[in-house]
Structure formats: C-alpha cells, structure tokens
Amino acid sequence: xxxAVGLQGEAIKAVPVRHPGRWVAAIVVGAIAAYIFYxxxxxxxxxxxxxxxxxxxxxxxxxxxxxFRGILVTxxxxxxxxxxxIVLGVILAVMRLSPNPVMSWVSWLYIWFFRGTPxxxxxxxxxxxxxxxxxxxxGIPFTSFWLHANTNxxxxxxxxxxxxLGFNEAAYMAEIVRAGIISVEHGQTEAAQALGMNRGxxxxxxxxxxxxxxxxxxTGNETISMLxxxxxxxxxxxxxxxxRQQQIATAxxxxxxxxxxxxxxxxxxxxxxxxxxxxxxxxxxxxxxxGMPLTPFQRFRRILFTFHAPPPAPVEVPVSLPRGH
Amino acid sequence: MTDVPMVKAEAVHKSFGRLEVxxxxxxxxxxxxxxxxxxxxxxxxxxxxxxxxxxxxxDAGRLSVDGELVGYQQRGDRLYELRDAEVCRKRxxxxxxxxxxxxxxxMTALDNLIEAPIRVKKESRAVAAExxxxxxxxxxxxxKVNAYPRQLSGGxxxxxxxxxxxxxxxxxxxxxxxxxxxxxxLVGEVLDVMRGLAEDGMTMVVVxxxxxxxxxVSDSLVFMDGGVIVEAGNPRDVLANPQxxxxxxxxxxxx
Numbered sequence: 001x002x003x004a005v006g007l008q009g010e011a012i013k014a015v016p017v018r019h020p021g022r023w024v025a026a027i028v029v030g031a032i033a034a035y036i037f038y039x040x041x042x043x044x045x046x047x048x049x050x051x052x053x054x055x056x057x058x059x060x061x062x063x064x065x066x067x068f069r070g071i072l073v074t075x076x077x078x079x080x081x082x083x084x085x086i087v088l089g090v091i092l093a094v095m096r097l098s099p100n101p102v103m104s105w106v107s108w109l110y111i112w113f114f115r116g117t118p119x120x121x122x123x124x125x126x127x128x129x130x131x132x133x134x135x136x137x138x139g140i141p142f143t144s145f146w147l148h149a150n151t152n153x154x155x156x157x158x159x160x161x162x163x164x165l166g167f168n169e170a171a172y173m174a175e176i177v178r179a180g181i182i183s184v185e186h187g188q189t190e191a192a193q194a195l196g197m198n199r200g201x202x203x204x205x206x207x208x209x210x211x212x213x214x215x216x217x218x219t220g221n222e223t224i225s226m227l228x229x230x231x232x233x234x235x236x237x238x239x240x241x242x243x244r245q246q247q248i249a250t251a252x253x254x255x256x257x258x259x260x261x262x263x264x265x266x267x268x269x270x271x272x273x274x275x276x277x278x279x280x281x282x283x284x285x286x287x288x289x290x291g292m293p294l295t296p297f298q299r300f301r302r303i304l305f306t307f308h309a310p311p312p313a314p315v316e317v318p319v320s321l322p323r324g325h
Numbered sequence: 326m327t328d329v330p331m332v333k334a335e336a337v338h339k340s341f342g343r344l345e346v347x348x349x350x351x352x353x354x355x356x357x358x359x360x361x362x363x364x365x366x367x368x369x370x371x372x373x374x375x376x377x378x379x380x381x382x383x384d385a386g387r388l389s390v391d392g393e394l395v396g397y398q399q400r401g402d403r404l405y406e407l408r409d410a411e412v413c414r415k416r417x418x419x420x421x422x423x424x425x426x427x428x429x430x431x432m433t434a435l436d437n438l439i440e441a442p443i444r445v446k447k448e449s450r451a452v453a454a455e456x457x458x459x460x461x462x463x464x465x466x467x468x469k470v471n472a473y474p475r476q477l478s479g480g481x482x483x484x485x486x487x488x489x490x491x492x493x494x495x496x497x498x499x500x501x502x503x504x505x506x507x508x509x510x511l512v513g514e515v516l517d518v519m520r521g522l523a524e525d526g527m528t529m530v531v532v533x534x535x536x537x538x539x540x541x542v543s544d545s546l547v548f549m550d551g552g553v554i555v556e557a558g559n560p561r562d563v564l565a566n567p568q569x570x571x572x573x574x575x576x577x578x579x580x
Contacts, residue, residue, distance in 0.1 A: 191427035191486075194378055195441035195493060196417025198409055205444060209431050284431075 057257040070244030071265055077230040077240055082223050084166025089173025096178055114171035120232055123164030126155055127236040161233035176218045180211030212284040220277035224270045329392040331356045331497050331528045338385035339372055346372045348552035359529045361539035364549035370532045374499050378419045379412055417445050420490030424502040426482045428474040434485045435470045438492045460488040464518050480511030484518055500531040536580055540564055548572045
C-alpha cells in the first residue's frame with residue numbers, strides 16, 4: 001500500500017542545510033582582496049617619482065601609439081609562432097607514430113632537444129647565430145645550384161624570436177597532438193581501413209578531426225601561454241609590447257604604471273583568446289552531444305525573451321552548425 | 326560450381342605472439358553464398374574474418390579472395406608483399422561491419438556513407454550522395470540522413486554501418502558479430518537488413534551468435550573451436566544433428 005499515507009507526489013518542501021562556513025570564507029577573502037587592492041591603488045596614486053601622474057599615467061599610456069605598435073608585433077609573433085608550432089607539431093606527432101623507425105626517432109630526438117632546453121636559450125641562439133655562421137648556403141652538392149644568404153639579413157631579430165618560439169612550441173604541440181591521436185578509438189582506424197582508405201586519408205579525414213576535441217583545449221592553453229612568452233622576444237630586441245613599455249618606462253620612470261598598462265593589454269588579449277577557444281571547442285565537439293549547449297550569448301537572448309513570455313517548455317536544441325568541407 | 330570461389334582458405338595459420346589463434350583453416354565460400362561462422366569466444370572466427378581483408382596478416386597457408394591472394398602477390402614461386410595502395414584497393418572491394426559499429430562520430434549518417442566513395446573511389450559528391458540516400462532509404466533510415474551517430478539507437482547505427490559498407494559496392498560483405506552489442510529488441514531490425522541483402526545475392530561471411538539467422542538465412546555453417554573448424558555443412562543439418570561432440574556441447578549451451 002504505497003499510497004496509504006496519501007502522498008500524491010507533491011514537490012518536496014524542506015529547510016535547506018545552512019553553510020555558515022561559506023559566509024566566513026567570503027568575508028575573509030573579501031577583506032584580504034580589499035586590502036591588497038587598496039595598497040596597490042594608493043601606492044600608484046602616491047607615485048610622485050616624476051610627474052606624480054599615478055593612475056592618470058596609466059590611462060595616458062594605455063592608448064599610446066607606441067604601445068599599440070607593440071601590441072601589433074606581439075599579436076604577429078603569437079600567431080606566426082603558434083602557426084609554426086602547430087604545423088610542425090602535427091608533422092612531428094604523425095612522424096612519432098609512424099611505423100617507419102627513422103621518422104619516429106627523428107621526431108623523438110627533436111622533442112627531446114627542444115623541450116629539454118630553455119626557450120630563452122633558443123631565442124638567444126638564433127639571435128646570435130651570426131657570431132659563428134656568417135652566411136648560410138643551401139644547394140645541391142656537385143652542382144652550381146647554391147643559395148647564399150647573409151645570416152644577419154636572413155635572421156633579423158623578429159625572425160630569431162619567431163624561430164626560437166615556434167620551434168620550441170612545436171615540441172610541445174607534438175606531444176599534445178600525439179595524445180589526441182592516441183585518444184581516438186582504434187576501431188575508427190579499422191573501419192576507415194576496411195573501407196579502403198590509406199594511412200594519410202585515415203589520419204586526415206577520420207583520426208585528426210576526432211583528435212581535435214582532445215587537442216584544442218591544451219592548444220588554447222598554449223596560445224595564451226605563447227602570447228605572454230613573446231615578451232621574451234624583448235631579449236632579441238624585438239619591439240613587441242613588453243619592449244615598448246620598457247622603452248617608455250626607461251624614458252619616463254613611470255615603471256609600475258607601464259607594467260600595469262602592459263598587463264591590462266595582455267589580459268585583454270588573453271580574454272579574447274579564451275572566448276575564441278570556447279567557440280572552436282564547440283565546433284569540434286559536434287556529434288559528441290545529442291544537442292549542443294547554448295552559447296552564453298544565446299542563453300542571454302533566451303533570458304531576455306522569457307521575461308516577456310510565460311515560462312517556455314524545455315526546447316530541443318537543434319544541432320545546426322556551419323559545416324566546413 | 327566451376328566458378329572461382331569468392332573466399333578460399335587453405336591451411337591458414339595465425340598467431341599473436343606465442344598464442345596460436347588459427348591452426349589450419351580450410352574453407353571455401355562461393356559467390357552469392359551466405360556462410361555463418363559460430364563458436365565460443367576465442368575460437369578464432371573473428372580473427373579469420375579480419376584476415377580476409379588483411380586487417381590481420383596470416384602467418385602460414387594461403388588465403389585468397391575472388392582468385393587473388395590476400396596481402397601478397399605470387400610471381401613464379403615467390404610471394405611478394407603487396408604495397409599499401411594495393412592492399413587498400415582490395416579492401417575497398419570488401420565491406421566490413423563491426424560489432425561496435427565504428428561509425429565516424431564527427432560525420433552525419435550521409436557523410437559516413439559518402440566519405441569513402443568520394444575519397445577512395447573518387448566519385449563525385451552528387452553521385453555518392455544520390456546512392457547514399459538510396460542506401461539509407463533501403464535500410465529504413467531515409468529520414469536520418471543528417472543525424473549524427475550519437476543521435477541514433479544502436480540498431481540504427483548498425484544499419485547505417487551496413488549502408489556505409491554497401492556504399493562502396495563491395496563484392497563481399499564481412500559481418501563481425503553485428504548484433505552482439507545490441508539490446509535484444511534491436512537485433513531484429515539489423516537481421517532483417519542482412520536477410521534482405523542475402524536475398525539480393527550478396528556474398529556474405531557472418532560471424533554470429535544468432536542461431537535462428539544462421540538456420541534460416543545461411544547456405545553453410547561453420548563451427549569453430551580452438552582455432553580449427555570442428556564441423557561444417559548445411560546449417561539445418563549441423564544445428565539439428567551435430568556429428569561432433571564439441572559441436573553438441575556448444576549448441577546445447579546456446580540453443
């Protein structure tokens with residue numbers, strides 16, 4: 001007699017458990033944050049080392065044209081270094097998993113070396129290559145076909161930083177891509193092989209697109225990390241954001257102010273990348289969920305919409321995505 | 326029949342390390358014949374099936390499909406290993422259906438069907454899509470053209486997988502326990518598609534535990550155990566009146 005008590009399946013009304021610890025934690029954290037914030041703000045406000053500009057200087061330098069030119073170089077360097085890293089990384093990962101032992105070993109050696117030495121050392125190496133190698137000659141032995149280039153013209157500072165950052169990144173990307181490839185179930189490869197697809201096709205059309213789901217999050221991570229690591233190009237006298245703020249700071253003594261300006265811009269750029277990563281992940285996650293979760297923007301629109309309408313029934317989210325071919 | 330058999334195996338051996346999985350398999354599958362292979366797990370029937378399209382390399386014996394050796398070429402009395410391109414070409418003529426479907430999850434049902442025809446057989450998208458739609462219609466999934474595998478039930482996925490194999494217009498279809506991963510009420514819809522295929526004259530080798538299907542649809546039945554063929558013959562005879570003790574013991578457990 002399950003219904004003898006007269007329960008008709010009403011919604012449960014119960015007194016929720018109280019969490020006083022959370023309130024204590026919030027107050028402690030809030031107090032510490034307020035103290036740190038206050039200290040920094042007033043310290044900069046009272047920075048009378050030069051013009052006594054303080055926060056006004058931060059606002060002033062934030063839109064300085066030199067800073068903007070630095071930002072542009074930083075973005076260029078990030079995009080190009082990541083492009084080198086991703087392309088080379090995919091090649092290295094495929095080589096690493098190749099049945100050809102020569103390929104596999106070359107890839108292993110590359111990763112071992114470039115992951116095992118500091119990226120700062122690598123940037124310095126390319127920057128100073130002209131000390132030992134005055135010119136670079138590439139050609140076919142025993143023929144007259146030879147290309148000759150002065151090392152300094154071939155590897156200007158920007159190129160030195162790009163090679164250092166890109167080649168180093170490739171080693172990390174190779175491991176990320178390899179992890180992605182391994183994560184794809186072997187049955188996928190077998191099914192594709194059974195259809196007559198060759199190794200290249202299986203990799204390009206079946207395995208890599210599925211590996212993307214595993215590859216994208218750490219790659220986004222790497223890109224954000226790269227954006228900040230480009231500041232090391234400072235050592236190769238590349239005029240990116242960090243170098244620019246340093247130049248202005250040396251001239252004006254507004255050291256802390258300019259560091260804050262640079263930090264604000266780095267934060268803005270990494271925030272944009274974070275949003276971009278969200279959408280890329282969504283795209284490569286298609287087919288893995290029965291319906292796609294809403295984007296924050298779609299959710300926001302739905303909230304606005306439901307303000308004027310009666311509560312809607314749960315809506316089936318259609319999977320409609322731009323298809324790339 | 327004087328025709329060349331579709332599959333011919335002579336003393337086929339296969340080992341994984343020290344474990345001998347196939348210990349001398351001899352059999353013939355004629356064109357348009359449906360052969361079912363039954364036996365306890367680990368008996369080597371799936372391995373044999375995978376040898377037919379060279380997903381596994383055999384260690385000894387001779388295995389040929391449609392008169393051509395699998396994975397090798399004979400010139401004089403010497404065997405030459407086939408190049409990858411050649412292996413791929415031969416695989417493209419043999420359809421295979423897996424226990425776990427192995428549909429490509431990042432592609433819609435139709436894209437699953439047209440991928441290989443476009444990339445391997447270099448068909449135009451229009452031609453491939455036209456046939457793809459017809460095949461999905463044929464397996465009863467005409468309205469699921471744009472569905473992703475994850476949105477389909479197990480039975481539906483397996484039917485798409487069968488259609489995907491058929492899209493390459495194979496001369497031979499291999500089924501590796503196609504209903505073993507399905508909920509019982511979904512088994513029927515997959516077997517119906519396979520039955521239709523058999524009636525249309527497709528040559529099929531089916532590794533299965535569905536004795537009813539074996540009895541009604543197949544032309545011949547092979548019982549394997551311990552890497553050898555224990556008993557083979559007309560399915561009704563073998564199932565109703567097994568000659569070997571091991572066959573009797575196995576059937577008494579599954580029937």
